[in-house]
Amino acid sequence: MIKPLCYSLITLLTPISVIAQTMAIKTTDELVSTDSEILFAYNKELKQLEAINLLTSLSSELALPKNAIGFDVATLANITDKQALVLTSDGVYKAQAGKPTLLFNYESVLNQLKIDKFGKVDFVFDANNDGLSDIFIPGLASSTLYIQNKDGSFKPNQFKQIPKYEGRFSGKGLSLEVNINNKPVVIDFNHDGLNDLVFSNDFGADVLLANSEGFEQKLTSIDFSIELGELSNGETRKIKQIIDINNDGFLDFTTRQFKPTQGMDSLDIKIAHTLYLGSAKGFTNTPITLFETQGPSELLLKTDFNNDGLIDLQKMDLDIGLGTIASMALGGGSTDVDVEMNLYKQQPDGSFANKSSIELDLEMEVGMNGDESEPALYLGDINGDSYIDAVYKYSKKMLYIYYGEQDSLLNDKRKKLKLTLPKNNKDILLVDINQDGKKDFVFKFTEEDGTSKIETRLN
Numbered sequence: 051m052i053k054p055l056c057y058s059l060i061t062l063l064t065p066i067s068v069i070a071q072t073m074a075i076k077t078t079d080e081l082v083s084t085d086s087e088i089l090f091a092y093n094k095e096l097k098q099l100e101a102i103n104l105l106t107s108l109s110s111e112l113a114l115p116k117n118a119i120g121f122d123v124a125t126l127a128n129i130t131d132k133q134a135l136v137l138t139s140d141g142v143y144k145a146q147a148g149k150p151t152l153l154f155n156y157e158s159v160l161n162q163l164k165i166d167k168f169g170k171v172d173f174v175f176d177a178n179n180d181g182l183s184d185i186f187i188p189g190l191a192s193s194t195l196y197i198q199n200k201d202g203s204f205k206p207n208q209f210k211q212i213p214k215y216e217g218r219f220s221g222k223g224l225s226l227e228v229n230i231n232n233k234p235v236v237i238d239f240n241h242d243g244l245n246d247l248v249f250s251n252d253f254g255a256d257v258l259l260a261n262s263e264g265f266e267q268k269l270t271s272i273d274f275s276i277e278l279g280e281l282s283n284g285e286t287r288k289i290k291q292i293i294d295i296n297n298d299g300f301l302d303f304t305t306r307q308f309k310p311t312q313g314m315d316s317l318d319i320k321i322a323h324t325l326y327l328g329s330a331k332g333f334t335n336t337p338i339t340l341f342e343t344q345g346p347s348e349l350l351l352k353t354d355f356n357n358d359g360l361i362d363l364q365k366m367d368l369d370i371g372l373g374t375i376a377s378m379a380l381g382g383g384s385t386d387v388d389v390e391m392n393l394y395k396q397q398p399d400g401s402f403a404n405k406s407s408i409e410l411d412l413e414m415e416v417g418m419n420g421d422e423s424e425p426a427l428y429l430g431d432i433n434g435d436s437y438i439d440a441v442y443k444y445s446k447k448m449l450y451i452y453y454g455e456q457d458s459l460l461n462d463k464r465k466k467l468k469l470t471l472p473k474n475n476k477d478i479l480l481v482d483i484n485q486d487g488k489k490d491f492v493f494k495f496t497e498e499d500g501t502s503k504i505e506t507r508l509n
Contacts (some may be wrong), residue, residue, distance in 0.1 A: 072505045075100055075109060080476050081494055081504075082170050084123050087483050088132040089492070091502070092121070097168040099134060099145055104483045104492065104506055112145040115152075119160065120171035121145065124183035127202035135185070137173055142185055142196075154196065154204050158189045172233040178260070179236065179245050188232060195247070197264055209258055210268040211249075234258070235292050237301055241330075248301065252288040253278045255303075274303065274326070275333055285309045290323065295351055296400050297359040300328035304340070304351065317345045327400045338401050341365055353429055355438040355459040360396035362459060365406075366425070367392075368414075386413045389425045393459045407459040410452070412442060414475070430480035430489035432509045439489075443478060446471055469507075472496075483508060 077091040077100045084090075087105035092098060097118055102109040117139040124135045126144070134145040135153070139161055143150040177184040177195060185196040185204065193211055196204040234247040244260035249269065256269035278287050290304040308321045323340035326333045340349060340363070350364040367390040392406035412425040426443035433439065437454025442464075444450045449467040452460040472478060472493050480489035483506060491507040 071107065072503055073102070073107065073109060074501060074503050075102065075494075076111060076501070078496055078500060078502050080170075081479055081492070082123065083479050083481050083492075084132045086132050087481070087485065088123075089479075089481070089504075090121070090123065090134055091494075092168060092170070094167040094169050099136075099168075101134060101145075102504065103131070104481065104504075105485075110147045113148055113150050114145055114168075115141070115143045115150045118168055120169045122171060122174040124174045124185075125176075125181065127182055127198060127200055129202075135174055135183075137171060142187075153185075154206075156187050156194065156196075156206075158187050158194070160187065175233055175236065177234075177236060177245065177247060177265075186233070195258070195265060205264065207265045207267075209266065211256070235301070237294060238299065239301060241299065248272070248292060250289055250292045255289065255292055273332070275335070276305070276326070278305075281307075291351060293351060293361065294328075295325070295361040296327070296396065297361075298329075300330070302326060302328050302400075303333070304349075320344055323349050325400070340402070343367070353438060355393065355454055356395070356456045357436045357438075358456075360398075362396050363394040363402045365392045365394065366390075388412075389414050391425070391427070395457075395459055407457075408452070408462050410440065410442065410460075424475065426475040426478070428478060428480050431487070432480065432489045434486065434488040441480065443471060443475060446473070481506075 075091050077093040077098050079092050079094050082090040082092070087103060089102040089104060091100045091102060097114055099112045099114055099121060100109055101112055112134060114136055115138050119137045119139065121134045121136045124133050126133050136143045136145050136150065137160070141155040142153045144153060173186050174183045175186070176182065177197060182198040182200070184198050187194045187196065191210065192208050195207045195209070197207060198204055232249060234249045236245050236247060238244060239246040239248060239257050240259060246260050247258040247265070249256050249258070254274070255272045257272055258269055259266045276287070278289065280286055285307055287305050287307040290306045292301060292303045294300065295302050303326050305324045305326070306321050307324070308319055311319050321343045323343065325338040325340055327338070343349060345368065347367045350366065351361050353362060353364065354360060355362045369388040389412040391410045391412055393408050394402040395407055396402055410427070412427055414425040428441040429438050431438055431454070432441065432451070433453060435454070437456070439454045440452040440460055442450040442452070447468055447470055449469070449471070451465040451467060452462070453465070455461050472495050477494040479492040481492050482488060483490045488509045490509050493505045494502055495505065496502050
């Protein structure tokens, strides 16, 4: 069922000129953005999936195959728009209006999965940097990488691996926990001109090397030259992240080291973070010590704010104590928590500035049931100057905008934008709808009757 959008014009606002448009959708769960004007919306309980084109103002309900596990977004050969690929217990399908199309069947440990809820999973990525999406299907003793050909068909590349799944025996037999979302890092690890795939976990990583035929048939273990796991001093050291933070073509990694605690003591746990830079000779023996965090506070390395090719550091300090726990218990299981975010610019040697470029005081909702939540902070270039801007949901009707700049990463002179905002922080997205190099606002509102509508505003 194709539905047109209804258009309405609102007053132009400063500093952002906005034109609003509204549409109704059937699905109610989180919106999934792509790097295009296409969005996907889903309902995990009813296993419904909807494709939304914000540029053409059309949406369509997609037919799903039986036994659907989840979906991911893909670029397919000879198809312009982003497509939703659905992973089932026996095959991968292209979701579309009318009837889904089978891309291929597979045999894996996933064939035995029992799925109650449908959702977004990560099994699609571009393994060989040809602009077409490839598919990763995990297994026990072996997994399979399906490489997309230029005609849209998929070539399987099976490779052996050491099983790394958690499981337990009971009266009902062996139960396994399978991580479907183990998307690898794509990088030319051995510098032979071909992209390799690095699969990581808490205590190590393996690389699937590419060759002229595609990929090797087994993984190669990566030597980090450090001790991981339980250390002699009673602390535990884990791999935190594997990433090329300085854009030099060599893989870098970070670790987190801490003394294991349980219960309320975890709120005060101190975690040491360390960065190991990679080079042609391997990983450095003199790592860079990053900031220490406490409890649920976190360090993030994922955004190049000033477009200099270097990933900058975000330090997120959460104020959670006994008072917060009490507020959650009295307030129905959730409460707002203060979050202090500091940005540190990466230096040419791979270290980070000692002094924060800017400090932002944010809020996020946390719950006692472990629901994931993130601060109401949205990053993207909204004015087209190639710098990352920060948009912060200050209240129900107010956005603060911090524009990006070269030296301080973000300008501390914020702009205010007044408008009605969704209650849920996840219902605000930044999407370049008209592909003009500027991120636009996308809001999803859920009505009292359970229906949802999308409102967009062009920057």
